[in-house]
Amino acid sequence: MLALVDTCQATATARGRLCACLEPPALGRLRAIAADERLAAGEVLFAPGQPAQSLYGVRQGAVMLVRTLGDGRRQVLSFLFPGDVFGFEPDAVHSCSAIALRRSGFCRFPLAGLDEDLQLAVRLHAVACACLAEGLEHMLRLGRMTAAERVAGFFYRLWVRLDRPAELHLPMRLLDVADHLGLRMETVCRHLAALRRAGVVGPLGPDGDLPVLDPEALRRR
Amino acid sequence: MLALVDTCQATATARGRLCACLEPPALGRLRAIAADERLAAGEVLFAPGQPAQSLYGVRQGAVMLVRTLGDGRRQVLSFLFPGDVFGFEPDAVHSCSAIALRRSGFCRFPLAGLDEDLQLAVRLHAVACACLAEGLEHMLRLGRMTAAERVAGFFYRLWVRLDRPAELHLPMRLLDVADHLGLRMETVCRHLAALRRAGVVGPLGPDGDLPVLDPEALRRR
DNA sequence: CGATACATTGAGGAGGGTCAATCCGGGTGG
DNA sequence: CCACCCGGATTGACCCTCCTCAATGTATCG
Numbered sequence: 236m237l238a239l240v241d242t243c244q245a246t247a248t249a250r251g252r253l254c255a256c257l258e259p260p261a262l263g264r265l266r267a268i269a270a271d272e273r274l275a276a277g278e279v280l281f282a283p284g285q286p287a288q289s290l291y292g293v294r295q296g297a298v299m300l301v302r303t304l305g306d307g308r309r310q311v312l313s314f315l316f317p318g319d320v321f322g323f324e325p326d327a328v329h330s331c332s333a334i335a336l337r338r339s340g341f342c343r344f345p346l347a348g349l350d351e352d353l354q355l356a357v358r359l360h361a362v363a364c365a366c367l368a369e370g371l372e373h374m375l376r377l378g379r380m381t382a383a384e385r386v387a388g389f390f391y392r393l394w395v396r397l398d399r400p401a402e403l404h405l406p407m408r409l410l411d412v413a414d415h416l417g418l419r420m421e422t423v424c425r426h427l428a429a430l431r432r433a434g435v436v437g438p439l440g441p442d443g444d445l446p447v448l449d450p451e452a453l454r455r456r
Numbered sequence: 457m458l459a460l461v462d463t464c465q466a467t468a469t470a471r472g473r474l475c476a477c478l479e480p481p482a483l484g485r486l487r488a489i490a491a492d493e494r495l496a497a498g499e500v501l502f503a504p505g506q507p508a509q510s511l512y513g514v515r516q517g518a519v520m521l522v523r524t525l526g527d528g529r530r531q532v533l534s535f536l537f538p539g540d541v542f543g544f545e546p547d548a549v550h551s552c553s554a555i556a557l558r559r560s561g562f563c564r565f566p567l568a569g570l571d572e573d574l575q576l577a578v579r580l581h582a583v584a585c586a587c588l589a590e591g592l593e594h595m596l597r598l599g600r601m602t603a604a605e606r607v608a609g610f611f612y613r614l615w616v617r618l619d620r621p622a623e624l625h626l627p628m629r630l631l632d633v634a635d636h637l638g639l640r641m642e643t644v645c646r647h648l649a650a651l652r653r654a655g656v657v658g659p660l661g662p663d664g665d666l667p668v669l670d671p672e673a674l675r676r677r
Numbered sequence: 678c679g680a681t682a683c684a685t686t687g688a689g690g691a692g693g694g695t696c697a698a699t700c701c702g703g704g705t706g707g
Numbered sequence: 708c709c710a711c712c713c714g715g716a717t718t719g720a721c722c723c724t725c726c727t728c729a730a731t732g733t734a735t736c737g
Contacts, residue, residue, distance in 0.1 A: 603725065639725080639726090640725075640726060640727080642726080643725060643726075646725095662733075662734050663734095
């Protein structure tokens with residue numbers, strides 16, 4: 236079980252990481268309660284209405300959190316990568332679904348075990364704050380940025396999050412990106428095509444490979 | 457100092473309330489560290505870049521949290537009313553401004569005092585989760601709802617939040633509403649006019665009074 | 678009585694949505 | 708091995724919602 240938490244530690248960004256900044260007692264508790272979980276691409280970790288009894292940390296792979304309206308409208312709340320923690324709910328019930336975008340592995344932390352150590356609780360709050368800030372940031376994008384800005388900004392942030400690779404391996408479909416950015420798939424595709432014509436990115440490969448040629452131009456929007 | 461926290465308790469919704477569900481020791485600590493703060497309409501409680509050293513609970517009045525882009529684009533992240541808690545930041549610096557919409561009073565809770573009691577820390581996390589969920593909800597609106605839905609939904613939620621009064625007293629300008637909903641003021645005004653023509657709301661008074669004639673129609677969108 | 682601040686309304690334009698056709702690569706089954 | 712199919716990406720044409728700009732209304736305040 237030790238390896239579970241340590242894997243998180245190795246791959247995570249410091250900010251969203253649950254096990255960061257913990258001293259032996261809290262870390263020990265975290266290790267004691269962590270459970271392993273694995274999902275294949277497309278599988279659902281939890282769905283709306285299900286009881287929310289754990290937090291999850293992504294170890295490998297990629298996940299998205301999705302809310303769906305009755306009439307089929309979808310909002311992808313976030314894409315999550317190794318080190319990210321998710322599953323926060325104000326009530327004891329999930330309000331969105333978590334869907335693996337590829338074969339993924341998770342640390343599962345039962346909520347019951349998280350409320351009994353002060354340092355752990357404080358850390359938990361810090362991680363929740365990071366999620367909250369992330370959400371507010373995205374609110375600004377959805378409310379006040381143009382389609383071009385959203386698309387370029389999205390790929391820039393993804394590129395940074397994935398350690399600035401020469402080639403981005405998108406685990407999600409363009410439809411998912413569109414549902415994240417509050418746009419239509421066609422709109423995302425068009426703006427991506429514009430970036431390609433401008434020499435900012437290369438052609439999108441069939442397996443989701445996207446060469447990033449000019450990250451600076453992406454950042455500038 | 458006792459009265460401060462108790463005032464929160466009296467007026468707050470259970471969910472976002474910091475002092476809810478606390479037993480004497482934690483409640484005592486909360487009371488011990490709570491400080492009073494008052495602002496006139498339009499005054500700024502904190503601004504981006506300022507050190508974030510406290511959480512705040514609204515006691516009376518109304519506040520909005522605002523993020524502004526360099527080019528003047530604004531996103532109102534949330535409107536806050538008695539009982540709401542705000543000031544969560546992942547870093548020790550504020551990322552948005554808090555602006556009083558009218559004469560308002562706050563409980564100020566220094567962060568330093570919040571990290572030392574387990575029950576308090578757990579409660580803090582619960583409140584942060586509630587904020588987070590609120591944010592995700594709004595993300596869905598910004599990303600996937602039409603202007604008409606956003607406007608109607610906004611006034612419906614405000615009406616519920618303010619205890620379903622016959623007449624809504626809007627503390628904010630239409631411009632603020634627009635910047636909250638990712639719309640233009642004119643668009644908000646037009647859809648509000650449509651609701652008026654449909655007999656769902658009455659005419660908007662000069663001091664922000666808005667009779668709510670058919671809440672059910674508002675809820676239906 | 679102007680001046681200010683905000684709400685309201687109209688006319689016109691643009692950005693993004695909608696619908697539909699086509700492409701493309703990979704899998705499947707004959 | 709190849710024809711077929713399928714999911715997703717791409718592109719085009721058209722349309723509608725919302726934005727933009729501008730004029731007008733209205734209440735408050737000096």
